[in-house]
Amino acid sequence: MPQAIILAAGKSSRFWPFNLKHKSLTQIMGEPLILHTIKGLRKSGIKDIIVVQGPQKDIENDLKDKSVKYVVQSKPESTGDAIWQARKFIKGPFVVVGPHKVDVKEYLPRLLVKFKTNTAKAVLLGVKTDRPWDFGMIKFRGKKIVEIVENPEKGKEPSKIKAAETYIFPANFFDYYKKVPQKEDNLIDTINLLIKERGAEFVLAKEEPVSLKYPWDLFAILEHLLNNSKTKVYIGKNCRISKNCVLRGPVSIGDNCHIGNGVEIKNSIIGDNSKIPHLSYVGDSVIGQNCNLGAGTITANLRFDKNTIRAKIKGNPVDTGRTKLGCIMGDNTQTGIHVSLMPGVLIGSNCAIGPASVVFENLEDNTIFYSKFSNVLDKKH
Secondary structure: OOEEEEEEOOOOHHHOOOOOOOHHHOEEOOEEHHHHHHHHHHHOOOOOEEEEEOOOOHHHHHHOOOOOEEEEOOOOOOHHHHHHOOHHHOOOOEEEEOOOOOOHHHOHHHHHHHHHOOOOOEEEEEEEOOOHHHOEEEEEEOOEEEEEEEOOOOOOOOOOEEEEEEEEEOOOHHHHHOOOOOOOOHHHHHHHHHHHHOOEEEEEOOOOOOOOOOHHHHHHHHHHHHHHOOOOEEEOOOOEEOOOOEEEEEEEEOOOOEEOOOOEEEEEEEOOOOEEOOOOEEEOOEEOOOOEEOOOOEEOOEOOOOOOOEEEEOOEEEEOOOOEOOOEEOOOOEEOOOOEEOOOOEEOOOOEEOOOOEEOOOEOOOEEEEEEOOEEEEEEO
């Protein structure tokens, strides 16, 4: 059975306000995403797992799983470089996956079957896409893979099938890696060299595998995990759920949470130790750990014009593709009574929002915010 390398060394900069740790440590259903991925690998028969993490070693410190090997990528260089850091542990063929691939057991067994009869080749996971210019696209000659074309121009797409960033590589992968120029896309160069000299096979995914680029991508992961557990609502340990609450799945509530009287939570993730006392609505939102929402706090999750919601990431507007999106709130943040949070607003960690405030724009970490009539007082700690 191949080994597995999980790549978890990136900075997660587009995952603010949950990027103080690696995004794969975000908890859903009481466990970090990377642990769901590790369990999926083990259920597929892979026991020897190496995690490539950043210099802060947050994966290793949080997981405390001694059955997993850990290596550090000291600088956020290429994906190929991250795989290279694990080479001392690799004894034969190996799987490469992202740390958030909580659905890996849905498609990895099919890749393993394909690899058993093609052990000298790379095996790729492919999936159809209607945005080929955004991905590495598989080029075919007949049914044979000839290369991966990165971000092709519109109108020059070699196929409709992208490489979905889950691979099985032969044991001599590193011999090929050493032959390509060391630059940002050296993994694609290595795969293309393997394809040229050894060939490659692919397995077509039945549906789009989960991805995790932006915070709202957590909703698809939540839905997948709850569907597999055959439930719509997860409630953690030591929670208090008061009378007259409505929990409309998919919903994940962390440990030690208090949900007060008359609260409605719909399609949302609530972090550990958070409190939503009473008469509040949380819809299509992610609320971090140790948050406290004052009575009557409302997350608006639908635009008046019903168009898709745009959120600002690193100062730039991004179309989320979602017609319903509430608030993304970091850890240790609190709101006063009767606060209204507009659709797609991102609020940082360690913030305080005064009573009766209406929040239309993102709030950075450590912000104290009050709105009174048309004036805004925005101070930093």
